[in-house]
Amino acid sequence: DIQMTQSPSSLSASVGDSVTITCRASESIGTFLNWYQQKFGKAPQLLIYAASNLQSGVPSRFSGSGSETDFTLTINGLQPEDFATYYCQQSYVTLATFGQGTKVEIK
Amino acid sequence: QLQLQESGSRLVKPSHTLSLTCAVSGGSVSSGAYSWSWIRQPPGKGLEWIGYIYHSGSTYYNPSLKSRVTISVDMSKNHFSLNLTSVTAADTAVYYCAREGYGDYDGVIETWGQGTLVTVSS
Numbered sequence: 001d002i003q004m005t006q007s008p009s010s011l012s013a014s015v016g017d018s019v020t021i022t023c024r025a026s027e028s029i030g031t032f033l034n035w036y037q038q039k040f041g042k043a044p045q046l047l048i049y050a051a052s053n054l055q056s057g058v059p060s061r062f063s064g065s066g067s068e069t070d071f072t073l074t075i076n077g078l079q080p081e082d083f084a085t086y087y088c089q090q091s092y093v094t095l096a097t098f099g100q101g102t103k104v105e106i107k
Numbered sequence: 108q109l110q111l112q113e114s115g116s117r118l119v120k121p122s123h124t125l126s127l128t129c130a131v132s133g134g135s136v137s138s139g140a141y142s143w144s145w146i147r148q149p150p151g152k153g154l155e156w157i158g159y160i161y162h163s164g165s166t167y168y169n170p171s172l173k174s175r176v177t178i179s180v181d182m183s184k185n186h187f188s189l190n191l192t193s194v195t196a197a198d199t200a201v202y203y204c205a206r207e208g209y210g211d212y213d214g215v216i217e218t219w220g221q222g223t224l225v226t227v228s229s
Contacts, residue, residue: 034215043203043219044154049212087154091214094167096156 002026002090006099012107017078021102023071023088032092033071035064038101039084047086048073078104109134111204111220119198119227125191129204129220136180136187137162142207143187144216145178147200150224155200159207160187194227201225 003026013019023033031051036044046055048064051071061076075082083106088099115127129143136143144159158168160178168176172191180187191198204220207213 032214036216043222044216045219046215046217049215089216095169096214098154098156100153
């Protein structure tokens, strides 16, 4: 299995801050990397696919970058509705695997 | 707009079979080249991909669950289903059904159901 490791596991930030979440794959996955946002008690929602493509309807303050094994999700200008848990997922092989999640909390 | 809705047993006894169905509305399980997936999330934990059924009917399962999992599709009812046999407390989780895309969205979980909590307990 391809292991996905996110860092940090949690972070505290204020409204308006910029935050960066990192996801590392245990082997090269090209740009087959997707990001999801999960709010408490809700299903995850797709934010970014193929490392850097913003899903329709997702605010432009979200951006993704990276390739091969190292990827980042950046939120520029954190909004109250962005406090949630974020997961990366590789779709390079059929057996999809996820990072353990990064919880973004209010400072 | 595509919507997915899980239904089924919310409480399952140990060693019994967990059965869930995902009703698809706003789209068809037989259209396009989509894959129809199941994903689970134990309380307070991360996401685990269970498997999918392709629009052609072929399936792929997580090897860690393969011996216990069956995913099937009923095109006449426009739904797909999950059966997980010989369950234990470790199978307690929120179970999500989902649609995976194709082309630029290959392997991307683009639409999720709301999820249903299944508890394994006697």
